[in-house]
Amino acid sequence: xxxxxxxxxxxRSARGALTTLVxxxxxxxFFFPVxxxxxxxxKPESLASSVDPTFIFKPVTExxxxxxxxxxxxxLQNSLTAAVIATIISVTLAIPAAYALSIxxxxxxxxxxxxxxxxxxxxxxxxxxxxxxxxxxxxxxxxIYMLAVVYGAMNLPVTVWMMRSFFLEVxxxxxxxxxxxxxxxxxxxxxxxxPLVLPGVAAAALISFxxxxxxxxxxxxxxxxxxxxxxxxxxxxxxGRGQFLAVLSAAATIAALPVIIAGWAAQKQLVRGLSxxxxx
Amino acid sequence: xxxNKRMLAxxxxxxxxxxxxxxxxxxxxxxxxxxxxxxxxxxxxKVATVNNGQMKDMEKxxxxxxxxxxxxxxxxxxxxxxxxxxxxxxxxxxxxGQYDIVTIGAYETPQWxxxxxxxxxxxxxxxxxxxxxxxLLPPVRDVNTYDGKLFAVPFYGESSILMxxxxxxxxxxxxxxxxxxxxxxxxxxxxxxxxxxxxxCMRGKPGWGDLFAPLTTVVQTFGGNWYDSNWKATxxxxxxxxxxxFYKKLLDDSGEKDPVSYSFNECxxxxxxxxxxxxxxxxxxxxxxxxxxxxxxxxxGYAHMPVDKTKxxxxxWSWNLAIPTSTKQKDAAIKFxxxxxxxxxxxxxxxxxxxxxxxxxxxxxTYSIPEYKDAAKAYAPITLDVMSSVNPKQPGVxxxxxxxxxxxxxxxxxxxxxxxAQLVADYLANRGTIDDALSxxxxxxxxxxxxxxx
Numbered sequence: 001x002x003x004x005x006x007x008x009x010x011x012r013s014a015r016g017a018l019t020t021l022v023x024x025x026x027x028x029x030f031f032f033p034v035x036x037x038x039x040x041x042x043k044p045e046s047l048a049s050s051v052d053p054t055f056i057f058k059p060v061t062e063x064x065x066x067x068x069x070x071x072x073x074x075x076l077q078n079s080l081t082a083a084v085i086a087t088i089i090s091v092t093l094a095i096p097a098a099y100a101l102s103i104x105x106x107x108x109x110x111x112x113x114x115x116x117x118x119x120x121x122x123x124x125x126x127x128x129x130x131x132x133x134x135x136x137x138x139x140x141x142x143x144i145y146m147l148a149v150v151y152g153a154m155n156l157p158v159t160v161w162m163m164r165s166f167f168l169e170v171x172x173x174x175x176x177x178x179x180x181x182x183x184x185x186x187x188x189x190x191x192x193x194x195p196l197v198l199p200g201v202a203a204a205a206l207i208s209f210x211x212x213x214x215x216x217x218x219x220x221x222x223x224x225x226x227x228x229x230x231x232x233x234x235x236x237x238x239x240g241r242g243q244f245l246a247v248l249s250a251a252a253t254i255a256a257l258p259v260i261i262a263g264w265a266a267q268k269q270l271v272r273g274l275s276x277x278x279x280x
Numbered sequence: 281x282x283x284n285k286r287m288l289a290x291x292x293x294x295x296x297x298x299x300x301x302x303x304x305x306x307x308x309x310x311x312x313x314x315x316x317x318x319x320x321x322x323x324x325x326k327v328a329t330v331n332n333g334q335m336k337d338m339e340k341x342x343x344x345x346x347x348x349x350x351x352x353x354x355x356x357x358x359x360x361x362x363x364x365x366x367x368x369x370x371x372x373x374x375x376x377g378q379y380d381i382v383t384i385g386a387y388e389t390p391q392w393x394x395x396x397x398x399x400x401x402x403x404x405x406x407x408x409x410x411x412x413x414x415x416l417l418p419p420v421r422d423v424n425t426y427d428g429k430l431f432a433v434p435f436y437g438e439s440s441i442l443m444x445x446x447x448x449x450x451x452x453x454x455x456x457x458x459x460x461x462x463x464x465x466x467x468x469x470x471x472x473x474x475x476x477x478x479x480x481c482m483r484g485k486p487g488w489g490d491l492f493a494p495l496t497t498v499v500q501t502f503g504g505n506w507y508d509s510n511w512k513a514t515x516x517x518x519x520x521x522x523x524x525x526f527y528k529k530l531l532d533d534s535g536e537k538d539p540v541s542y543s544f545n546e547c548x549x550x551x552x553x554x555x556x557x558x559x560x561x562x563x564x565x566x567x568x569x570x571x572x573x574x575x576x577x578x579x580x581g582y583a584h585m586p587v588d589k590t591k592x593x594x595x596x597w598s599w600n601l602a603i604p605t606s607t608k609q610k611d612a613a614i615k616f617x618x619x620x621x622x623x624x625x626x627x628x629x630x631x632x633x634x635x636x637x638x639x640x641x642x643x644x645x646t647y648s649i650p651e652y653k654d655a656a657k658a659y660a661p662i663t664l665d666v667m668s669s670v671n672p673k674q675p676g677v678x679x680x681x682x683x684x685x686x687x688x689x690x691x692x693x694x695x696x697x698x699x700x701a702q703l704v705a706d707y708l709a710n711r712g713t714i715d716d717a718l719s720x721x722x723x724x725x726x727x728x729x730x731x732x733x734x
Binding site (some may be wrong): 046052070071074075129136141220224225236238239243244 | 309326328330331332333355357358359360361363366367370371374376378379489544545548549550552553555562564565568573
């Protein structure tokens with residue numbers, strides 16, 4: 001008969017093994033579509049759309065060639081411009097906003113938090129036509145900087161909310177100490193608060209970047225040719241009269257790479273940043 | 281602290297990269313500026329088009345046009361069908377003028393022409409004898425004409441036909457007549473249906489352009505239609521019930537498994553891989569089944585779309601080039617549209633890309649080019665035959681107040697068709713009853729029809 005303590009230990013290890021197993025199953029389920037996309041990108045068109053799934057085949061790079069031949073580089077460059085500018089806009093504006101909402105609380109501004117997020121309640125379909133008409137009137141349709149500003153504004157509520165929760169984590173004693181030492185507001189933000197919440201800033205920036213990188217609907221309607229971004233370009237591979245899975249998968253793989261690389265590079269900060277607000 | 285410094289450095293680096301990217305890109309795709317022209321008097325034509333093979337060939341051949349017309353640049357924006365509809369409708373309806381030439385379906389042309397959104401192309405085309413406007417296939421011309429004016433020119437046209445695997449039919453001792461009835465097709469499908477090979481593949485994916493493209497033609501040949509001549513919806517009639525019930529029984533008895541996930545491409549794959557023996561769908565499919573890499577090349581037979589009470593039951597669809605009135609380059613746009621839909625363009629595609637890639641269903645003369653007749657001998661004669669004999673003014677048994685076959689050319693139809701397709705797909709997948717689906721669809725269709733009652 002087992003002693004109580006060894007039972008607990010074996011229970012714990014059994015639970016641990018189960019957790020590991022469930023995690024692996026979940027990881028596989030989430031990863032499989034990505035894996036399938038990468039795999040399909042290397043198949044000839046007829047094999048990619050085949051009814052019977054094929055795992056072993058002679059890889060071809062036709063899909064990649066086709067995607068690049070159709071000028072994918074230009075679309076990627078537009079997406080990068082829009083996403084980077086949008087991220088800079090939203091992060092630069094969110095830092096002071098979050099500061100005013102957490103550390104140096106400004107009276108009567110607290111309510112604006114829910115106002116911020118309420119701008120995200122409205123479905124995009126409802127705001128796209130007014131936006132279209134405004135940009136048409138001021139002659140800024142099909143302009144990548146205009147799109148970047150829209151993305152920056154669109155991401156702002158989320159970045160403000162994220163940053164605020166990170167700022168709340170900063171122990172007030174540190175800030176007090178800085179103030180006692182004579183630090184002004186600007187120095188307090190730049191030298192004291194920001195270094196402490198940098199992982200959070202990185203996480204917010206990455207999320208803002210991903211949102212802007214993936215945005216489809218506004219890009220489709222507000223741009224026509226010069227400023228068109230990658231997502232509608234990917235959509236353009238869908239063919240109502242013919243097979244397109246291989247070339248679409250190849251193009252989608254290329255489009256996913258920058259985000260995967262950015263996420264991988266910022267992984268450490270990201271994990272810390274994303275869990276920052278959660279540890280109480 | 282070191283880590284923080286590194287982060288700051290990273291951040292500064294990111295900003296620097298961003299500024300560099302920003303500096304060297306003012307809209308990276310197809311530099312050359314807006315449609316108002318670039319430097320040195322260059323005219324830039326912006327073309328919005330759908331991602332079909334023939335349109336992609338046009339994009340490839342634009343260099344030929346640019347070489348022959350110095351000072352003109354043509355920018356193509358290829359889009360998925362749904363995206364094209366959304367982007368082009370917003371642009372054309374608001375007069376934003378982002379596109380000089382747009383690709384629109386036969387469904388849009390009469391409506392947009394009536395709204396005054398499109399340039400009337402009749403004078404420009406009729407005054408040019410070498411263009412030979414009378415060579416355009418008459419039914420396709422009809423669906424693009426409103427009030428006697430041609431508002432768009434067909435670039436690509438299709439009807440629907442029945443395609444069957446001859447080897448399978450021969451083995452079962454079945455002969456498919458040139459003008460089969462639906463009952464004959466259902467019987468043949470049942471006979472050749474095995475667990476490994478469906479007797480027939482038909483679209484079941486919900487969507488006005490998916491399930492309802494073939495199903496509307498079935499309804500019409502069974503004597504039903506969406507509306508009577510006074511815009512009264514007629515979906516709750518016995519004819520509809522018979523047609524939809526027949527479609528379901530056909531799929532249940534000998535159709536593909538899980539039909540609601542099948543549309544054109546899925547059936548194409550099934551036919552190619554020998555998972556289905558027959559298929560009634562767009563005539564352009566024949567060119568794909570006969571392509572060099574197709575396993576069923578040379579094994580297929582083609583017949584007219586099956587009928588019940590009418591003589592023909594093929595649909596009629598065309599992708600057409602039109603010029604929005606908001607363009608600032610009307611003359612240059614007309615010149616390009618004429619080039620892309622000319623007899624010479626057909627020959628250019630044949631010589632440069634391949635004769636089987638020629639855009640079908642737009643011009644009668646295409647079907648008398650010896651090279652094309654040879655390359656497309658398996659399906660060209662039947663395509664021309666069907667496309668010339670369908671009647672878009674009255675495809676069904678009774679008269680209808682619009683011109684068009686597998687759709688109703690009113691703006692509400694996309695929504696009516698999509699909602700009803702969902703209801704019918706539920707019935708096909710045994711998630712609902714036919715009476716329920718048709719009665720709900722009747723009220724949806726009636727609400728739309730009420731807006732057009734005179």
